Structures are given as structure tokens and as C-alpha cells.
Amino acid sequence: MRLTSFTDFGLRALMRLASAPDRAFSTAELAEEFALSRHHLTKIMAALAQAGIVSTRRGGGGGAMLARPPAEIRLGQVVRILEEGQPLVACFAASGGDCTITDCCRLRARLGAAEAAFLAELDRSTLADVALRGDGAVAA
Numbered sequence: 001m002r003l004t005s006f007t008d009f010g011l012r013a014l015m016r017l018a019s020a021p022d023r024a025f026s027t028a029e030l031a032e033e034f035a036l037s038r039h040h041l042t043k044i045m046a047a048l049a050q051a052g053i054v055s056t057r058r059g060g061g062g063g064a065m066l067a068r069p070p071a072e073i074r075l076g077q078v079v080r081i082l083e084e085g086q087p088l089v090a091c092f093a094a095s096g097g098d099c100t101i102t103d104c105c106r107l108r109a110r111l112g113a114a115e116a117a118f119l120a121e122l123d124r125s126t127l128a129d130v131a132l133r134g135d136g137a138v139a140a
Contacts, residue, residue, distance in 0.1 A: 001088070001114070001115065001118050003079065003082075003083065004082070004083060004086055006040075006043075006044060006047075006082055006083075006086075007078075007079055007082040007083050009034060009036055009040070009041065009044055010044045010047070010048060010078065010082045011075070011078060011079075011082075011130075012034055013025075013030055013034070013041065013044060013045070013048075013064075014048070014053070014054075014066070014073070014078060014127055015127070015130055015131055015132045016030060016033065016132055017054065017064060017065060017066050018066060018070040018127050018128065018131035018132065019131055019132040021065070021066050021069070021070065022065075023065070024057060024061065024062060024063030024064060024065050025063045025064055025065070026062070026063040026064075027041050027042050027045060027063070027064070029063070030064075044082070045064050047081060047082060048064075048078075048081070048082075049064070049067075051081045052067055052068070053066070053067060053068070053073060053077075053078065053081070054066055054067055055067040066127075069128070070126060070127035070128035070131050071126050071127075071128040072126070073126055073127040073128075074122070074123050074125070074126055074127075075122040075123070075125045075126065075127065075129075075130070076119045076120065076121075076122035076123035076124075077123070078127070079119060079122055080119065088111060088115050089108075089111055091105070091108055092108075092111075092112070092115075
């Protein structure tokens with residue numbers, strides 16, 4: 001399985017926010033830390049804010065903060081939010097894709113089960129489990 005860079009950087013940003021849950025991080029600060037375009041990070045933060053994972057505040061002293069404690073944010077939930085609209089394979093798309101062997105395919109069910117197992121494993125962990133320490137290192 002492969003996550004999009006959107007999800008990868010979303011998880012990294014959340015890990016960073018969890019390292020100092022009482023502090024607001026600006027998108028400029030996080031974008032610089034991750035060597036990512038500010039525009040791309042803004043889209044990620046907007047998706048996380050819409051889902052109620054982060055709260056954002058504009059202006060001086062503003063930025064992004066976790067909307068809930070890290071122990072209440074399941075990694076599987078975050079991946080589902082950020083990977084929405086990114087099917088594992090074309091036939092998983094809402095449109096059904098354009099696969100010519102859909103009617104006789106025996107792979108689709110196995111891929112669906114693998115995806116479900118992957119997300120179930122991530123659901124066993126919370127953001128608190130993978131949070132960074134204040135210095136940016138992974139917490140023990």
C-alpha cells in the first residue's frame with residue numbers, strides 16, 4: 001500500500017502539532033520545517049480542520065492546533081480523511097473505473113480485505129502513540 005504525499009505530510013504535521021499541543025503552528029513554519037510548499041500544506045490543514053482534527057486561527061498569534069487530545073485521534077481515521085477520493089485501485093473508485101475484467105476479477109476482494117486490514121491496524125494507534133517530542137524527535 002502506498003499513501004499519497006498529501007497524507008504523508010498530513011500525518012507529519014499532526015505529529016508536530018502533538019509535540020506541543022498548547023501551541024499554534026503557522027503554516028509557514030510547518031511548511032519550512034517539512035520543505036513543503038505553503039500552498040500544499042494549507043490544503044492539508046483545511047482538510048484536517050474540516051474534519052475537526054485541527055482548529056485554525058488567522059492573524060497574529062494564529063496558526064493550527066489540535067482540536068482534540070492526541071490520544072483521541074486514531075491514525076486510521078486521519079488516513080481515511082486524507083486519502084478520501086484516492087482509491088487503492090481504479091475499480092474501487094465511485095465510478096467503478098474502466099477495468100475490462102471487473103465481472104470476473106478475483107483480485108478486487110482480496111485488495112479490499114488488505115486495505116481494510118491496513119486501516120484496522122492504523123486504528124489501533126493514536127496520534128499520541130507517534131507524537132514527536134518538543135525537539136522534533138519521536139516520543140518514547
